[in-house]
Amino acid sequence: MKIYSDIQKVVLDVNNEKRELVIEPSDTLLRVLRDKLELKGTKIGCEHGDCGVCTVQINGKAVKSCLSLAIENIESKITTIEGIDNEPLKKSFVKHQGFQCGYCTSGMIVNADSLLKSIDKPSDAETRVYLESNLCRCTGYEGIESAVKNTVKL
Amino acid sequence: MIPFKFSYVVPDTIEEAVQAWNSAEKRGVNPLYYSGGTEIITLCRDQKIEPGLIIDIKKIPDCNTLVQNETSTFGSALTLNKIIESTNIPILARTLERIADHTIRNKLTLGGNIIGRLPYREAVLPFMVLYGSVQIASANGIRTENISDFFNKRMLLKKGELLVNLSLKNDKNDNWFYKRKEKSGIIDYPILTACFTGKPGNIKMALSGSFSYPIRDKEVEIILNNKSLDHRKRAAAVVDSMNNLFRSDFRASADYRKHLLKLTIKDALIYLEKKNENIQ
Numbered sequence: 001m002k003i004y005s006d007i008q009k010v011v012l013d014v015n016n017e018k019r020e021l022v023i024e025p026s027d028t029l030l031r032v033l034r035d036k037l038e039l040k041g042t043k044i045g046c047e048h049g050d051c052g053v054c055t056v057q058i059n060g061k062a063v064k065s066c067l068s069l070a071i072e073n074i075e076s077k078i079t080t081i082e083g084i085d086n087e088p089l090k091k092s093f094v095k096h097q098g099f100q101c102g103y104c105t106s107g108m109i110v111n112a113d114s115l116l117k118s119i120d121k122p123s124d125a126e127t128r129v130y131l132e133s134n135l136c137r138c139t140g141y142e143g144i145e146s147a148v149k150n151t152v153k154l
Numbered sequence: 155m156i157p158f159k160f161s162y163v164v165p166d167t168i169e170e171a172v173q174a175w176n177s178a179e180k181r182g183v184n185p186l187y188y189s190g191g192t193e194i195i196t197l198c199r200d201q202k203i204e205p206g207l208i209i210d211i212k213k214i215p216d217c218n219t220l221v222q223n224e225t226s227t228f229g230s231a232l233t234l235n236k237i238i239e240s241t242n243i244p245i246l247a248r249t250l251e252r253i254a255d256h257t258i259r260n261k262l263t264l265g266g267n268i269i270g271r272l273p274y275r276e277a278v279l280p281f282m283v284l285y286g287s288v289q290i291a292s293a294n295g296i297r298t299e300n301i302s303d304f305f306n307k308r309m310l311l312k313k314g315e316l317l318v319n320l321s322l323k324n325d326k327n328d329n330w331f332y333k334r335k336e337k338s339g340i341i342d343y344p345i346l347t348a349c350f351t352g353k354p355g356n357i358k359m360a361l362s363g364s365f366s367y368p369i370r371d372k373e374v375e376i377i378l379n380n381k382s383l384d385h386r387k388r389a390a391a392v393v394d395s396m397n398n399l400f401r402s403d404f405r406a407s408a409d410y411r412k413h414l415l416k417l418t419i420k421d422a423l424i425y426l427e428k429k430n431e432n433i434q
Binding site for chain 1: 155156158159160161162163164165166170174191192195196198199208210212235251254255256257258260261340341
């Protein structure tokens, strides 16, 4: 049984890099990524799992980092927006105006990338099921959906 | 950010988990079993709970069981999406895929949803209507209980007991009906979730969203299966028999929830009767 009490030196696999850092067991993954690893692309939003701006991938699956402890991801592969190398998806967001203020964009792209990794040619319904996890307060949903769908077609 | 500190352990076996709980309890540390953590982290952030020790059960093989036969068993630490992607029980998949959103379902676990503090806990509904049972671990070993006895407003777990897995019996005839209604948009808590299974005359019904807890009531099912009443009268009689249980909140009034349930029961009775005629 592994026991972690008090401050711990741990290694996290973030964006294919082994990052050594010191954390408390109660640190959320979101705060560790932003405050200790300076990966500011993962945004802070509601911190209640509602908005999706803090979405990262854990072993390829989209997860809200505000609802994850950093310590429970020691043996996982963590991918943040900085580690997403899906250029067609990013270009499609630009081409189809998949953002307005841009605050939700990193979460949207991380989530959409997990969709495209999980399902070869997602249907419109499957795309919607994934994208419903993220809020865009500018309500630019059509552009976002169109960006993801047109990446699928590439 | 969680504004207090706790320790965190990752047991490899049920025995280690239960031992960690008992030892923490003896030391006066407030222990808590943890798996997906979506609700626990939220409650910790708001300081509604302050555990001193988090016991993460997701590495325990028994809590990740996934067996699908005539009786299917699902570990309490399985995420909802893992079950949705694997199960061949349509009413289970249908119920789970409407809980929270896709990203949350990558983390939210079966046990976590059912044991949680929210009134909805919809994942328990298919187990209520398909002869569900649960395995529970404690310092005295592992025991099995029927959901019908062990879920009364909540899982009747005693201090330190660990929910290991849940089982249900698949309905070979595929007699099921599911309905979920929200106030606005499908990513919202339900104002009514209803699961029905079985043949006419022996229909089982489990409900959530309209009450302070998920419910299946065998007395109510006697009315539901009373063929001397037509569908509309039966639906009205069922709702009348549960009259005091309906909640009013900002999502919907008790009267609206009653109205929805009447319509849903009528639809379910018609659908299941028609389906049974086609099978025969």
